[in-house]
Amino acid sequence: MNKKVVILGGSGIGMIASSIIDKTEGVDLLGFFNDVVPVGHEIGKYKKIKVLGNTDDVYKYLEDENTYIFVAYIGMTREKDIFEKLEKLNFPKEKFISLFDPTCVIPHGYCSIGDGVLFSPLSHLSPDTTIGDNCILLPNSFVGHDSTLDRFVSVANNAAVGANVHVGRGVHIGSNSTIREKLKIGEFSLIGQGSVVLEDVPPNSIVVGNPARVLRTK
Secondary structure, three states: OOEEEEEEOOOOHHHHHHHHHHOOOOEEEEEEEOOOOOOOOEEOOOOOEEEEEOHHHHHHHHOOOOEEEEEOOOOHHHHHHHHHHHHHHOOOHHHEOOEEOOOOEOOOOOOEEOOOOEEOOOOEEOOOOEEOOOOEEOOOOEEOOOOEEOOOOEEOOOOEEOOOOEEOOOOEEOOOOEEOOOOEEOOOOEEOOOOEEOOOEOOOEEEEOOOOEEEEEO
């Protein structure tokens, strides 16, 4: 029997997840759960996917042993709030499904990958990387060897994380940004688009520029 998936979220990451599910054998999408778009409405410009309910409705679907959930959240400037919301939902860990585009590059057997992750087209891991639960790697993103992404980290398109980097939970790494090797990126920080990070980043920071500097603390 095929696995059935519900997506918590909507346009953007939710549609990327949906497109990967379409390419994954043995997995079917049931629909979206969204707290803003009304039940019965559709999400998507070209392929239309129905909203089946809001966040609280997810639990009854998960009672089916063949139904799993993907959380299509990216924090951006509200990383901590959304992380805490995810924690409070307390979905069973075994109910998170991971989604891997066929073109992603993962050296199997050489990495540790958590539950509920998303690997978009052409995302790339080096050996000896550790990827926490609910992380999202968008197209052409790269994580270097011996680096760790804690839970709920998102790496946007064309972003590169160097070797031996520790990225704290809830961090968003913006598109086309680069993080030098052997750095620590503090939890719930935001790395701005196109930034070049050459020094450690304190927690709850927004950093921008080349070289990157702390714009403000959240």
